[in-house]
Amino acid sequence: MTMIFGIPVQAFLGQLLVGLINGSFYAMLSLGLAIIFGLLRVINFAHGAQYMLGAFVGYLLLVHLGIGYWPALIIAPIIVGIFGIVIERLALSKLYDIDPLYGLLFTFGLALVIEGVFRYYYGVSGNPYSVPALLAGGTNLGFMFLPNYRGWVVVASLAVCLGTWFAIEKTRLGAYLRAATENPRLVQAFGVNVPLLLTLTYGLGSALAGLAGILAAPVYQVSPLMGSNLIIVVFAVVVVGGMGSIMGAIVTGYMLGLAEGLTKVFYPEASSIVIFVIMAIVLLVRPAGLFGKDA
Amino acid sequence: MKILSLVTAALLAATVIPASAAEISDGKVKIGILNDQSGVYADFGGKWSFEAAKMAVEDFGGTVQGAPIEVITADHQNKADIASNIARQWYDTEQVDSIMELTTSSVALAVQGISAEKKKIDLITGAASSDLTGKACSPYGFHWAYDTHALAVGTGGALVKQGGDTWFFLTADYAFGYSLEEQTSNFVKSQGGQVLGAVRHPLGTTDYSSFLLQAQSSGAKVVGLANAGLDTANAIKQAAEFGIVAGGQRMAALLFTLAEVHGLGLEAAQGLTLTESFYWDRDDESRKFAQRFFEKTGRMPNMIQAGTYSGVLQYLKAIDKAGTDETEAVAKLMHEMPVEDVFARGGKVAANGRLISDLYLLEVKKPSESTKDWDYFKVLATVPGDEAYIKPAESGCPLVK
Numbered sequence: 001m002t003m004i005f006g007i008p009v010q011a012f013l014g015q016l017l018v019g020l021i022n023g024s025f026y027a028m029l030s031l032g033l034a035i036i037f038g039l040l041r042v043i044n045f046a047h048g049a050q051y052m053l054g055a056f057v058g059y060l061l062l063v064h065l066g067i068g069y070w071p072a073l074i075i076a077p078i079i080v081g082i083f084g085i086v087i088e089r090l091a092l093s094k095l096y097d098i099d100p101l102y103g104l105l106f107t108f109g110l111a112l113v114i115e116g117v118f119r120y121y122y123g124v125s126g127n128p129y130s131v132p133a134l135l136a137g138g139t140n141l142g143f144m145f146l147p148n149y150r151g152w153v154v155v156a157s158l159a160v161c162l163g164t165w166f167a168i169e170k171t172r173l174g175a176y177l178r179a180a181t182e183n184p185r186l187v188q189a190f191g192v193n194v195p196l197l198l199t200l201t202y203g204l205g206s207a208l209a210g211l212a213g214i215l216a217a218p219v220y221q222v223s224p225l226m227g228s229n230l231i232i233v234v235f236a237v238v239v240v241g242g243m244g245s246i247m248g249a250i251v252t253g254y255m256l257g258l259a260e261g262l263t264k265v266f267y268p269e270a271s272s273i274v275i276f277v278i279m280a281i282v283l284l285v286r287p288a289g290l291f292g293k294d295a
Numbered sequence: 296m297k298i299l300s301l302v303t304a305a306l307l308a309a310t311v312i313p314a315s316a317a318e319i320s321d322g323k324v325k326i327g328i329l330n331d332q333s334g335v336y337a338d339f340g341g342k343w344s345f346e347a348a349k350m351a352v353e354d355f356g357g358t359v360q361g362a363p364i365e366v367i368t369a370d371h372q373n374k375a376d377i378a379s380n381i382a383r384q385w386y387d388t389e390q391v392d393s394i395m396e397l398t399t400s401s402v403a404l405a406v407q408g409i410s411a412e413k414k415k416i417d418l419i420t421g422a423a424s425s426d427l428t429g430k431a432c433s434p435y436g437f438h439w440a441y442d443t444h445a446l447a448v449g450t451g452g453a454l455v456k457q458g459g460d461t462w463f464f465l466t467a468d469y470a471f472g473y474s475l476e477e478q479t480s481n482f483v484k485s486q487g488g489q490v491l492g493a494v495r496h497p498l499g500t501t502d503y504s505s506f507l508l509q510a511q512s513s514g515a516k517v518v519g520l521a522n523a524g525l526d527t528a529n530a531i532k533q534a535a536e537f538g539i540v541a542g543g544q545r546m547a548a549l550l551f552t553l554a555e556v557h558g559l560g561l562e563a564a565q566g567l568t569l570t571e572s573f574y575w576d577r578d579d580e581s582r583k584f585a586q587r588f589f590e591k592t593g594r595m596p597n598m599i600q601a602g603t604y605s606g607v608l609q610y611l612k613a614i615d616k617a618g619t620d621e622t623e624a625v626a627k628l629m630h631e632m633p634v635e636d637v638f639a640r641g642g643k644v645a646a647n648g649r650l651i652s653d654l655y656l657l658e659v660k661k662p663s664e665s666t667k668d669w670d671y672f673k674v675l676a677t678v679p680g681d682e683a684y685i686k687p688a689e690s691g692c693p694l695v696k
Contacts, residue, residue: 018502
């Protein structure tokens, strides 16, 4: 059998694929963060909680209303997005003019409150959420057994990431958004409703987190802790990619997923810190991040 | 003269009785329940153990030797340094007489050390490492409910007997995981089995697919999960996804309780073999206890919670019998008194502090076999405590002569 670094090449390919799957979640979450930071200059610490909310909305829809996975895939992000819009209108919008630290503190506190409430009512063991029947089972790829659902996660996340990137970088609405962050007053003078744009942006970022949550529900336990376990890693992804860089967040998400996957093969004990080691190195060498503009 | 001696006798008697209440330090007995209430083990023991401890106090009558009993609690977040700080504060400034529950072995080892140094009784139900009654034993330390050795003998033994003679371990990367992996490995090898490999993952890992692929390619018949709580639940759920069980490998959740089965759901957990020292649906007595627990908490107790109830009760019984909460006297009685309650029947405490009581080998029911809420287990066998736990003389505890 061919070997790569002492492990069979088949196992190696399997691990790469697994890394890619995890990278999909990192990419989707860091994308939302990057958009919110890039356009609102808010460090959204509630992102993990919004991801958890997405999963819980899916779970509650199923348990209480009998609404399955596919409709939930649309409904959950919308509900989380609306939740985000309400938060932005009621609180975040009041914080834009003061130190960005307040936005960070506010969203951090908000995350603790949301998680605390869910932990109180649902415990931490989590609740089961099944893989939809259409995607149950798996496919034998020769080098590994790929659960169909995980394959779907990779495809869906790629589509979402590229779609979002396209919408922001290549469409007229995206151009307004980018212009509004560069010079809000001038854009407003042209008759564009800037506060509305910002509200929608936060809603979109939240909805992306909610979508990642419902996509994650069948893979992990639907647990109040699922977001806080992930959010720190996702922040590291955003920092490595370059704060606010959308393409940077996407590419780095997948890259770090792969790096983490490989660490799990060679030295599993380090798998939880490898991303932070990379972050430290990147910050030393390129403080603005790999794809950051103002280096 | 006679009258005088009678009067002195009466006076003496009169002074003796209030004196016994004065034997309770600070006029009250204070028990601290220290465990994980927000992390991966929050359902494994968590605030539910606190509820169980309060139930024990209630059932005991709320006072001992005329002194009130108070139970307090704190969250140690699975961090030994935080737990040590809380333990010192409790003992030094808050008049806590005994710390109990202590989920997470690293925490239990630290707090047992502090308790021994401060000459206080600690009673562990939530942590698993058998070192707690082995080389790290304390004359004032007690270990209730279960330990890694009992789990290895119970679950490991049952699977080897069913032909699972090659193993691969997924191990939580800290004291408890090592201890559980090592003891299960030793047991498997002693039965003629083989260990093909092991991989260590950080506590609180959410994605196990990489580790599971390694287990899958090892070709071992049994994938032993030397972890606990949410970690085990996630690993089992993802194992099903990657076709591990469908491919003919068996998952062995070495430490898995009712709480995690509830979280995972029968659909994903069915067929798992596990070992617990308590099952709520065991008999009328346990069902009655569990029903009361359910009314307070909305869930049925697992062995950690029922064990905490038993531990608190036994501690209070010992204080009552000793007439004092002085550590030496109470610890001596706790080593001598039989343990007879809803949790342990015919239990005895060995010289190393280990409670020897029966465990149950359980199998998780199929969804179709479950007839009511929380009806999750079939009892396959009773594992007698004497077989499950390390013989005190072989435990490595210096207190055993």
